[in-house]
Amino acid sequence: RPNEPYWNLVDHAFDLAEREGITIGFLPTWGDKFHKAWGEGPVVFNPQNARDYGRFLGERYGHRRNLVWIMGGDRSIEPEHLPILRAMAEGIREAEKIRHLMTLHPQGGCSSSQFVHGEAWLDFNMLQSGHWWFDTRPDLMVERDLALQPPKPVLDGEPNYENHRPFRALGELKDLNIPPFGAYHVRRASYASVFAGGCGVTYGCHAVWQMAQPGFVGINHPIGTWKQSLPLPGARQLVHLKQLMLGMGLFDVVPDQSLILAGLGEGVETARACRTRDGKRAAIYLPWPRPVRPDASRLAQGGRWEWFDPRTGQTVRATAGNGYFDAPTAEDWVLLYR
CATH class of the missing domain: 2.60.40 (Immunoglobulin-like)
Incomplete structure (x- = not known):
């Protein structure tokens, strides 16, 4: 049974976003609720309740114009998970009043194309070039996806986040003295993927996405708080990429x-x-x-x-x-x- 106070808060977030001209990327669930490779879990979805949940979301939010559906949730999609995601997506499609764009958020180093490119509900591919090291090539991942059939647009939905230490430094090297990704790395990944044919790109900041603040137990060593991170240079500079591409005529x-x-x-x-x-x-x-x-x-x-x-x-x-x-x-x- 839906927890109405929670969904009322989501309704309010949609209203605020619409007022500010913001489109929400809506993830129906995080990956650990159907594929507990990591995270808290528990696994709660099967094809039947996933379809019911999709219909609930489609009925409640399918009339909203400031919405893009993002299935998945930072996971690889194994054969046993595909029926769950397909049912959830089809449930949304059955109930929504406006047909919204729909994609899938894969795990690091992957693209949605590796798992669901042929699915009818997938409108465009999303890749996560990710945060492993300084030598990641999102432009090559975009090239690969654009060569697939049937052709679908693609964008990097999670390139290296500003102020995120590379995972290789945190894991394999265990060296917190290695500097985090900075504004230059943000620009390099973003311009490379868009110039390679990406239909857009996402900016991310490591402290902002997790709303890091004093007393907060952070994930993967965030630097500073989310409020301190708002003026970071990479966040301000990517607007110039947007203006450049729109000035050129993005769709041409x-x-x-x-x-x-x-x-x-x-x-x-x-x-x-x-x-x-x-x-x-x-x-x-x-x-x-x-x-x-x-x-x-x-x-x-x-x-x-x-x-x-x-x-x-x-x-x-x-x-x-x-x-x-x-x-x-x-x-x-x-x-x-x-």
């Missing part, structure tokens, strides 16, 4: 590594390029500065080159020497054509 942008004739780089320092289909706009993200030579023959004539600062959103004129462009400072930059 395609990844195109062939734009880079020289200066591609390797590993996590690999440059990523994208352009509009008509070639009137293009962008190359350089995780680390080096001379880069773009292929202007693939672009429409009449534009000009600029350096876009991912820290501030400001631009400066870019001038080439023998076809090569050099970044203004020893930081990550975007070479922009428009």
